[in-house]
Amino acid sequence: MPSPPVARQAFVHGAIASLPLSLAVAPWGLLAGSMAIEANLSPLQGQGLSAIVFAGAAQLVAIGMLKGGANLFSILLTTLLLTSQHLLYGLSMRPVLSGLPARWRLGLGFLLTDEFFALTSQHDQQQFNRWYALGVGLTFYVAWNLFTLAGIVLGQNIPHLDRLGLDFSIVATFVALIAPLVRNVPTVVCVAVSLFCSVLFSHWQWETALVAAGLLGMAAGFICLKCWGGRA
Amino acid sequence: MIWLLIVAMGAVVFLNRYAFLEPRLPLRLSSNARQFLGFAVPGMLTAICGPIIFMPGHQLTLSLFNPYLLGSLVAIALVLLTRSVLLSMLASMLIFFLLRSWLA
Numbered sequence: 513m514p515s516p517p518v519a520r521q522a523f524v525h526g527a528i529a530s531l532p533l534s535l536a537v538a539p540w541g542l543l544a545g546s547m548a549i550e551a552n553l554s555p556l557q558g559q560g561l562s563a564i565v566f567a568g569a570a571q572l573v574a575i576g577m578l579k580g581g582a583n584l585f586s587i588l589l590t591t592l593l594l595t596s597q598h599l600l601y602g603l604s605m606r607p608v609l610s611g612l613p614a615r616w617r618l619g620l621g622f623l624l625t626d627e628f629f630a631l632t633s634q635h636d637q638q639q640f641n642r643w644y645a646l647g648v649g650l651t652f653y654v655a656w657n658l659f660t661l662a663g664i665v666l667g668q669n670i671p672h673l674d675r676l677g678l679d680f681s682i683v684a685t686f687v688a689l690i691a692p693l694v695r696n697v698p699t700v701v702c703v704a705v706s707l708f709c710s711v712l713f714s715h716w717q718w719e720t721a722l723v724a725a726g727l728l729g730m731a732a733g734f735i736c737l738k739c740w741g742g743r744a
Numbered sequence: 745m746i747w748l749l750i751v752a753m754g755a756v757v758f759l760n761r762y763a764f765l766e767p768r769l770p771l772r773l774s775s776n777a778r779q780f781l782g783f784a785v786p787g788m789l790t791a792i793c794g795p796i797i798f799m800p801g802h803q804l805t806l807s808l809f810n811p812y813l814l815g816s817l818v819a820i821a822l823v824l825l826t827r828s829v830l831l832s833m834l835a836s837m838l839i840f841f842l843l844r845s846w847l848a
Contacts, residue, residue, distance in 0.1 A: 536834065584748070588756055591756050591757060594788055596781060597784040597785045598761040600778075600781050603764040603778075605765065610764075617767075621758065677812075680840045680841075681837055682793070683812060685833050686792065688829040689789065690785070690789050691824055706788075710791040711804070714794070722788075727787070729786070729787035733786070734783060
């Protein structure tokens with residue numbers, strides 16, 4: 513356990529490291545807040561989504577499904593599938609996090625977002641600093657909730673904030689995260705099948721369009737991997 | 745109903761995040777399950793983007809002059825060229841909003 517000044521320094525380093533991603537999430541946070549209002553959630557419920565769920569993609573999709581009249585079960589199933597990549601993050605960070613005391617495991621586990629993973633996963637057991645990780649995670653959490661609050665306030669005062677094209681920030685972020693991953697045939701197949709099916713199923717107005725398209729894409733990629741062994 | 749949904753969603757997301765951090769969990773994913781889940785990021789994130797790009801305003805838009813499509817292509821090109829996620833996000837957002845005001 514580092515001494516208090518060292519811990520504070522590591523925390524500040526983590527907070528600074530997560531600033532760019534915390535700012536880049538602004539349009540998305542605004543959207544999450546304003547869309548919650550647009551979907552007739554109360555301001556407290558809108559903020560509660562960001563404070564309790566803390567998963568941008570799942571929140572926005574859930575709000576969209578809620579607006580479309582989807583039932584509780586299908587929203588939860590979609591949430592489960594949409595956030596299943598966190599299982600892999602957890603598995604990958606198991607060596608550094610599972611040995612920590614329970615309050616650190618639970619706390620950092622709650623803060624384990626895509627962005628948190630991107631900034632802390634390259635550290636091995638020697639380099640890993642729990643205070644640095646806490647700085648990264650908490651900064652991102654505070655930023656996400658502040659931008660959500662801004663979205664709730666703006667959404668109540670400026671109508672049709674959802675027509676400003678703020679949703680492009682999701683596309684810009686995800687495309688920037690996906691494109692570097694597309695390095696082999698199975699991933700190309702996965703992305704192509706998922707893209708085609710998501711548009712087709714949404715056009716058919718399936719309630720489960722995103723889940724079905726995502727699973728089909730994943731299955732297509734997996735089958736491809738099994739048949740071709742992942743050769744490029 | 746809404747609060748139930750919010751708390752249940754929070755529990756589902758937290759379980760996904762925490763499951764493999766629990767030291768008492770002896771279970772390991774089979775290699776097949778891991779390979780399948782390895783496609784979760786590209787598969788699920790693409791499925792979220794698809795309708796946003798090709799169905800702005802819930803209308804199927806297959807035109808090339810769709811700012812969402814052009815913005816995405818710019819983002820792909822930028823991230824592959826610069827390897828900087830932040831730069832390509834910010835630059836493609838800027839270009840998207842410019843295109844949007846021109847093409848609207």
